[in-house]
Amino acid sequence: MTELVTVPEIELHTGIRMPQLGFGVFQVPNDETEAAVATAIAAGYRSIDTAAIYGNEEGVGRAIAKADVSRDDLFVTSKVWNSDQGYDETLRAFDVSLGKLGLDVLDLYLIHWPTARNDRYVDTWRALERLRADGRVRAIGVSNFEPAHLDRIVQETGVVPVVNQVELHPALQNRAVIAANDALGIVTEAWSPLAQGAVLGEASIVRVAERHGQTPAQVVLRWHLQQGRVVIPKSVTPARIAENLDVFGFDLDADELAAIDALDRDGRTGPHPDAFHG
Template identity: 50%
Template sequence: MSTEHPRIQLNDTIVMPQFGLGVWQASDSEATVAVREAIAAGYLAIDTAAIYKNEAAVGEGVRQAGKPRDQVFITTKVWNDDQGYDTAIKALQSSLKRLRMDYVDLLLIHWAQPAKDLYLETWQALIELKKRGLTRSIGVSNFHAPHLRRIIDETGETPSVNQIELHPYLQQHPLREVHQQLGIHTEAWSPLAQGKAMDDPVLKQIAAKHGKDVAQVIIRWHLDSGLIVIPKSVTPSRIRSNAQVFDFRLDAEEMAAIAELDRGQRLGPNPDTY
């Protein structure tokens, strides 16, 4: 079995690593170390956001790692306060200054915020930013099917990715089916259920069978499900451990057992009302 980190071709032909590091809630000092250690451990993708307030630290971590910029896939996001055409344009320009980079690989609208009704205008800004070469690919985060269909119908441009809360307790099958129909790749945030699944007996049994820990089994489940996954950690040993998932696979019985864990248990806000 190959131990190389897998990649996925997005609908715009951009190739994205299927596995990466998330830095939500990481302080500047934590983010720099985490990014540097992750790249040293073989991570090819880093996911940040303007609202995380650590873009500058992420950029510094990439530089400290010494890997060429074009070999690290960087994602950032337009925050809710920056929705709207002109403000979204300026928001990415500010993110790039903080990152000290000429472009990002993937730019997402962080939340649909349907009550504000600015996500279509913001999507039009992302289309323009892609044309300018300031981002290689564009997508969304926390969008539901009506939000997705609206921006596609109005602009003709389909997001390459929808990053959503997804873990064994919230498997999001209906939305994933919509993604498949539309040609959108599903990316999971909080893939480890913020630690709430670590004592699950089903997952512990599977982990014991493979000589792995529960976090590794959950990450492997995401990969075997065809999902893009970005587990967050600021602990170097855990960052390395989370990457030790390319030397085993889950069988059909194990995948079926994990499928039974779905509770529809949302840990974050509901995108329809947030």
């Protein structure tokens, strides 16, 4: 029997720990999600990241219910969608998500986008605080928040998110957001960590991969991990699911990390807030 990979954990500023590498299900159809998540759990993933807008929370829930793994050993994340923002609306949306997942408690709940023009993300954040206080979610965070959004919720509520999940990969490194996260003690979590494969042909990444006898995807994931980020690569292919987890047996040196750092192309903060993304 193949020995499972042990994924290191990151300690959030509240003391809760989460796996540093998880399994994302963005764009995975609901009827394919159960098999994909089951494959991931069997391979050794213990963190699963979904969202209400993905439409596959039920598939995630079925896989968890059938998994030969204790619920206590799994870390499950979901997110409230833009149209459900607001205090009461968020509480209702959480009930729906928890029901679809078939869980009593969620490990991490995120605001999916700040959608600042609706100006409801502070009320939404207060709803997440309520859910955590009631013991229905263990940790609360945000996704796609820029420094100004972070500053506002902290100033108005005094509660700092544990995680800010943002688009982040070698071609889009979101350095201003990372700096803001670091200043507040927020863990940076990268969605689309492989840029949907767009960066895997970069010559510098290919050279590093050849040097270590790894794939370009493994090198990029290692680059993220060595800089203290949480990553949630997505795949429905069993071989790739296993490959993305097999990134703990080698290290990149300072020059190799710098070569990948140099691929940053601009300082934009990601797609439009209404975009259907991670």
